[in-house]
Amino acid sequence: MRWTLKPKPEQQQIDQLAQALQVDGLVAHLLLQRGISTYEEAKAFFRPQLADLYDPFLMKDMDVAVNRIERAIENGENILVYGDYDVDGTTSVALVSSYLLEEYPNVATYIPDRYDEGYGISFKGIDFAEDNVFSLIIALDCGVKAIEKVAYASEKGIDFIICDHHRPGNQLPNAVAVLDPKRDDCSYPYDELCGCGVGFKLVQALAAKKGQTIDDLIPYLDLVATAIAADIVPMTGENRVLAYYGLKVINSNPRIGIQAIINQIKKRELTITDVVFIIAPRINAAGRIEHGQHAVNLLTETDFDQAEIFAKQIEEFNTDRRGLDKEITQEAFAQILENDEEIGFTTVVYKESWHKGVIGIVASRLTETYYRPTLVFTKSGEKLAASARSVKGFDVYNALEGCAEYIEQFGGHKYAAGLTLLEEQYSGFKKQFEKVVSETIDTSLLTPEIKIDAQLELNQITPKLMRILNQFAPFGPGNMAPVFMTDNLQDTGYAKCVGEDDKHLKCKVRPSNDVTSRGVNRSIDAIGFNLGNKINLVVNKKPFSAAYVLDENEWNGKISLQLRIKDIK
Incomplete structure (x- = not known):
């Protein structure tokens, strides 16, 4: 791995920001690296506000989309909410359909079959709409390149509103409205929304026309946060605000379907990382193994007992997915080695x-x-x-x-x-x-690169620093958890490999000079996932350097700080 130390901001800037915020120079250093240089910017970063979300009508075609939906409701038309079979698509469909169904009954959902129809809008889906007298399809997380499909629907008298976040081609489909912040002619201030994020902006616009406020839409943010996490979009701007509040909903009052998943995994406080690695794979497993509609059914279910049944079923899909994943990965590795x-x-x-x-x-x-x-x-x-x-x-x-x-x-x-x-x-x-x-x-x-935010000495690692770093969350692209490096470390003598096939490295580290500047022995636990093969660099008290993120480890009800090592040299 390449270790790249990010440039250190000017010391004068560090001092000014540290003074303005009354924080340690290290915290000011980390904030400046994230483009935060004033008290106001820091306040917006540490205390995201729903009021900072942009007006949805700044998005090209939003007014047209809202007018078409309002007309459909006035005329009693049937509306089909159509989305892709992954997490972003199924959460989008759950979000928009459940919002519309609050006040209007003629709404149904459609997820294409991954194997029979493939990705995005399908001819089969449009035929389904025609057979069941749907005159408006709202497509989510797909459709921006579906020129032929939208034309086919138009011939059948079916209108399309497309909500997508993928890059458009040279030509846009001839839909009633194409909501996509990546359109060249769209001047919306933030173009990194996921599909569910674009769907949320549509709901926000519909709500505004009805006199509702953003506070009325907070219950939907668990879905948006799940999609943002799963789709690995930048954790900046609107995404960070939506994920911040969505995570609060997930941890305090999630929809019944998400609560049923959490009950399966028996975990209390969830982070964005937990959403990525625990919630999202389960929602995804439905479309991978069986059908994405199972995920929509779970995410829109209002009866807890039924949601528990759906969640158990999805847990089985996820177990099957894990088995297939392992088997096919091994076959792929073998194929590469065989071909030599x-x-x-x-x-x-x-x-x-x-x-x-x-x-x-x-x-x-x-x-x-x-x-x-x-x-x-x-x-x-x-x-x-x-x-x-x-x-x-x-x-x-x-x-x-x-x-x-x-x-x-x-x-x-x-x-x-x-x-x-x-x-x-x-x-x-x-x-x-x-x-x-x-x-x-x-x-x-x-060659994989580790970008290191700052060099640290172990005596700088304190519970107070950890508390502040926790406020940098939610983490994701554009706002990754800070990575630190420390030189001249040594193991205290108990380094060992742990986990299946001894894949992981567990040790306790201290400065190789054995004492901190205050003359007190200082050591800290460390875990290196998938670094078991580096144990020879650590044993026998050899000095080494580590690149790591700071982490909290909970064991028997006690929380202690640890280094989550990313690489050792």
């Missing part, structure tokens, strides 16, 4: 029997191991489908654009995308993808 190919600039694997629902997870695992832009393919009907994942700093979506001649359809983000192609195009695509990446990637990006 020198790892180039990319990792591309294919097996027609791999489960389409978990290839995205497998792509992430391969990326973590080989640290290359990665594609995992499987057979899907007559075509091949793939999930793409990238390394930090490299835009895999742009790379796929450079392979467009081999691709039937693709969409996504900078770091994650999906595509389909014909089987006979696979070989040509694989060569072209390697060529495009090799010609465009900065080779330093092929």
Whole structure:
């Protein structure tokens, strides 16, 4: 791993901010690195306010979308709320449908089948709408590239409102309204919303027209926070405000469906990280293993007993997902080793029997191991489908654009995308993808980087510092948990490997000079997940450097500080 120490802000700036906020210089240093240089900016950072959310009508087409929905309600039209099968899509559908159903009964939901219909708006979904006399479809977390599908619906007299956050193509669908802050002609001040975030802005606009305030919408923020966490969008601006309040809802008064999931896992206070690794995979498992509608049913259920049944079912889907994930990951690793190919600039694997629902997870695992832009393919009907994942700093979506001649359809983000192609195009695509990446990637990006915020001595680590760092949360891209490094550490003599296959490293560290500046022995527990193979750097009291985040460990009701080590040198 490359360790990169972020530039230290000017000492004069540190001193000024520390004085204005009455905080330690280290805290001022960390804030300045996040672009926070005044008392007002710090106040907005530490105390996010719902009042800071932007007016939803600043989004292009919002007024048109609201007027069309109001007209549908006045005329008694049937409205179909349509969304993708992942967490962002299913939470979006649960959010918009449950809000509309508060006062209007003619609303139904539709999630496409991952295997039968594939990603996004489908012809089958539009046929369903026609057969069941829906004249308005609100598409969430998909649709911004569905030009043919929207035209097909239009021929059948069905209008579309699209709420998406993916990058549009050169042409927009001919929908009644296209809400997407990434539109070139949209001047909305924040363009990093997830799909559920765009859906929330639509609900916020509808609410404003009815005289409701943002406080009336707080119960919906558990869904928005879950989607923000799961979709790994930047934890900045509006996303940070929505996630901050959504997490409060999750921990105090979540909807029955989310409470039922929490009851399954028996965990009390949840962080955004818990939402990413505990709540989101369970919601996702429905669409991966069975059908995304199961997730919508859970998230909109109002009867607790029924929600418990749904949550138990989803827990089973998640167990199945984990088994498939492990099995296919092992097969993918074996395929790479069998082919005995020198790892180039990319990792591309294919097996027609791999489960389409978990290839995205497998792509992430391969990326973590080989640290290359990665594609995992499987057979899907007559075509091949793939999930793409990238390394930090490299835009895999742009790379796929450079392979467009081999691709039937693709969409996504900078770091994650999906595509389909014909089987006979696979070989040509694989060569072209390697060529495009090799010609465009900065080779330093092929070595994982740890960006370090500041160097610390162990005696600077105090409960007070931890309390302040906890207020930097929620963490995510653009506001990651601060990473520190300390040199000249040594283990106190009890370092050991723990966990399945001895994967993790557990030790207790102290300065190798053995005493702090105050002449008191100082040691602190440390855990290094997946660093069991580095135990030789630690044993026999050898001096070493560690890059880590500060963490709180709860054991037998006691909370103690620990280092969560990211790397050792």
